[in-house]
Amino acid sequence: MTDNTARTRTMPLREWLAPITLVAVLAALLGTMYLGYTADPEKHLHDFPIALVNQDVGDTVAGKPADIGGQITAALHDNIPADKIDLREVGLNEAQRQLRNGEVYGAIVIPGDFTKRVAILGTASVVPGQIEQPIISVLTNPRAGTLAAQIMSTIADQAMTQVNTTVGTQLTDQVEAAIGTTPLSGAAQLQLTQPIDVVVTPYHPLPEGTGQGLAAFFYTLVLLIVGFSGAMMINSLVDASLGFIPAEYGPWHKNTARAPISRARTLLIKWAIAAISAPIASAVFLGIGLLLNMSIERPLMLFLYGALAIAAIAITGLSVMAAFGTAGLMINLIVFVVLGIPSSSGTIPLEATPRWIADMASFEPMHQIYLAVRAILFFDGHLEAGMAQGLWMTLAGLAIGLTLGAAATNAYDLRGMDRLGAKHSAPAP
Known part of the structure; x- marks a missing residue:
């Protein structure tokens, strides 16, 4: 090709259409993922885990044996839609264990003297004396997710309103049958209409410096961004240094x-830089977090896992670009960012997202990292709280990245496929 031809060459139509099409596809994917999972979380509820603890031992109401706690438990099972709520009837110790590990988003606890208190309340409606309302405790789990705790409160409020109405009607009928034509005072009628005191309290409240529970999500996000962006920067800078692409500085290029x-040795250099950079970046994040008074109870564990997560993302991202070339940039963007944030469960619980988004969490890297970071920040690093899954899935992702990169680059080298289709030589002046 002559210099004059090179100067007058124009882009054919297909080269215009390719980037425009990619941008349109990316816009459609972003809109579907991000708007689809934020539009109406409560509409998409499925398998939302709630513990139900019934400690009521029963008593005598209106001269007959009664177990109102059991009746409420049965009513909750009947009235709460099973396709939306995973209502787990467990003992108090098991409920506390699941709350501690973030396995449930809340718990409804009926105390052991519930029926007895209801009976006393009915008697006190016609006999003077001091009484205490029957109490049902609703425990939210803000460490498992702020929005999840809000959804738990909404569900409990709706369920307990119905329970209060049902128990109030039954209690009013029993009292009126017992006193005959004697009229009830207005205060007694009001008390019988809403007999249950529903107390909503957070279980193990979040400390200060957690951003109302969002600190785990944003810490995960910065780990992912530095790994993803770091891979792109390392890829470009190393290629420029080795002469595979020009180094550009504004209007100048070199x-x-x-x-x-070889391709394999080039990738090894990039992997080494990523491995060295990962602990440095993790230390920077940890230091900034501590300077900003972020609540970090296990800094060493957070530093070590952060370094592993950054290295795994960067190394895998570099391997994808080594295997697929320019297309690897789009693949990394889709896998790590576009699909990752909606399925991370960091802002909206998976049980409040469309099922097809929740299903992606089983393999999406960001969800695995979020589980580990959340466990370190809010659940004392317990393996059962997501630390085990996050750690092993991160290691598995790193292994996949190493295998992909090694296999692809060695296969290309063995076939003699030099980069840019040219032999090693200095570029023409």
């Missing part, structure tokens, strides 16, 4: 003689 190096 061409370097192409180094006689």
Whole structure:
């Protein structure tokens, strides 16, 4: 091709259409993922885990044996839609264990003297004396997610309103049958209409410096961004240094003689830089978090896992670009960011997202990292709280990245497929 031809060459139509099409596809994917999971979380509820604890031992009401706690438990099972709520009837110790590990988003607790208090309340409606309302405790779990705790409160409020109405009607009928034509006072009628005191309290409240529970999500996000962006920067800078692409600085560019190096060795250099950079970046994040008074109870564990997560993302991202070239940029963007944030469960619980988004959490890297970071920040690093899953899935992702990169680059080298389709030589002046 002559210099004059090179100067007058124009882009054919297909080269215009390719980037425009990619932008349109990316816009459609972003809109579907991000608007689809934020539009109406409560509409998409499925398998939302709630513990139900019934400690009521029963008593005598209106001269007959009664177990109102059991009746309420049965009513909750009947009236709460099973396709939306996973209502787990467990003992108090098991409920506390599941709350501690973030396995449930809340618990409804009926105390052991519930029926007895209801009976006393009915008697006190016609006999003077001091009484205490029957109490049902609703425990939210803000450490498992702020929005999840709000959804738990909404569900409990709706369920307990219905329970209060049902128990109030039954109690009013029993009292009126017992006193005959004697009229009830207005205060007694009001008390019988809403007999249950529903107390909503957070279980193990979040400390200060957690951003109302969002600190785990944003810490996960910065780990992912530095790993993802770091991979792109390392890829470009190393390629420029080795002469595979020009180094550009504003309007200036510099061409370097192409180094006689294989694809596999080039990728090893990039991996090494990513491995060295990961603990440095993790230390920077940890230091900034501590300077900003972020609540970090296990800094060493957070530092070590952060370094692993950054390295795993960067190394896998570099491997994808080594295997797929320019297309690897789009693949990394979709896998790590576009699909990752909606399925992370960091802002909206998976049980409040469309099922097809929740299903992606089983393999999406960001969800695994979020589980581990949340466990470290809010659940004392317990393995059962997501630390085990996050750790092993991160290691599995790193292994996949290493395997993909090694296999692809060695296969290309063995076939003699030099980069840019040219032998190692200095670029023409």
